[in-house]
Amino acid sequence: MTLPATDTVVLYPAGSTRNGAVVLHLEPVPDGRMAVLLDETACHPVDAGWPDQGTDRAVFLTSTGEEVAVTEAVVAATDGETLFIGADVPVRKGEEGWAFVVAHLVTPDAAVSEGDEVTVVVDEEYRNALSIGHTACHLASLALNRALADRWTKEVRVDGLGEPDFDGAAIASSLIRENGSTDVFRLNKSLRRKGFAADGLAEQLAAIEAATGATLAAWISEDAPVHIDVAGPGLTDRRSWVADLAEASVSIPCGGTHVSALSELGSLTVTLELADVDGTPTLTMLTDATG
Template identity: 90%
Template sequence: MTLPTTDTVVLYPAGSTRNGAVVLHLETVADGSLAVILDETACHPVDAGWPDQGSDRAVLVTSSGREIAVTEAVVAATDGETLFIGTDVPVRKGEEGWTFVVAHLVAPDAALAERDEVTVVVDEQYRNALSIGHTACHLASLALNRAVADRWTKDVRADGLGAPDFDAAAIASSLIRENGSTDVFRLNKSLRRKGFTTDGLSEELSAIEAATSATLAAWISEDAPVHIDVSGPGLTDRRSWVADLAEASVSIPCGGTHVSALSELGSLAVSLELSDVDGTPTLTMLTDAAG
């Protein structure tokens, strides 16, 4: 069967952890794994373009009941002739003439065939832990933006709640963990030229941490609903995380998975740490849900 010409239909934005699917394409990739391309999937893949949330844990169940472990689900793309996996994808999403798909990597001896019908079954407990971590990450970024708002001396782009968007301006990396996240911000010359002052930051770090935590506690107490807005069912269709806080509904572009209400986070603990990485001042924020 030829390579797909339409994006994989993804079901995880709505919280799905199980679906029936048809095998569209099979291909052995560089590491020897077998890439399984399905017409649709509930399995969240890691995206090499911004690998904040990793792959779901999942199995493909054949019509005979045999379970095939998915070692990793990865965003892949094809120009109709070649399948590119993960970091080898040479274009951005939406590039004309390209199709983006979820490659389910399995053992080379999986004994699947194109047109086979399978059931995708995602580990619900692990998915929920990552969803908690991802919602916590977005909420903490908004709370941190508010806590450091008075450190800006110039006008910069605001976040969805009107605070200067420190997260967008300074983020270097974000890692979604089970029930938490690790976010690293560069406090470099470029950020300071934009108007962010780092003078006295070390002395005020505890106060900023406390202010961030207090904002988070207030928001979680509201038990605001959370959902994913989608522009379409395909892998490259735009998706946004939306939280309907009492003060305003706020959205952040996001391709990950999330809880359905802030109360599912329990309580959040935030810790901030300053360090130096190759001569660049760096702020690390650890956010963890107590459940």
């Protein structure tokens, strides 16, 4: 079969962890594994452009009853002639004339062939742990924005709750872990020029941490529903995380997976740490679900 001309249909935004699929294309990759492209998948891939949430753990069940381990799922793209995987993708998502696909990487001797029908089965426990971590990450970013709101001396872009968007302005990296996240913010000269006052932050860090935690506890007690808004079924169709808090419904663009209600987080603890990285002050937020 030829390379697909349309994006992979993705089912994980709706919470799916199992689906039937057709193998559209097989192709060896330089590291010795085989890339398997399906017409649709419940398996969440890692995106090299913003690899905050990693790959799901999954297997294929073949029609003959064999189980094929998916060692990694990665966002890939094709122009119809060549398949580019992960960091090798040369264009931005949504580029005209390109199809963006989920490359399921398996061992080269895996018992799958083009045209086969397989069942994708995702590890539900691991998926749920990552979903808790990702929802916790978004909620904590909003709470931190609120706790730091009085440190801005200029008008800046606001978040979905109307607070100065420190997270959006300062984020350097985000890592979704099982039941938590690690977010690193750069307090560089550019941020300070935008109006963020970093002076005295170390002395106030404990109070900021406590304020962030208190906001999170209040929101979780509401047990607000959470869902993913989707513009379409394809891998590159716009998706957003939405939490219907009592004060407002808030939305953040996101391609990851999430819980369906804030009560699933149990309780959250936030730890803030200041450090100097190559001469640049950084603030690290560790968010962990403990319930």
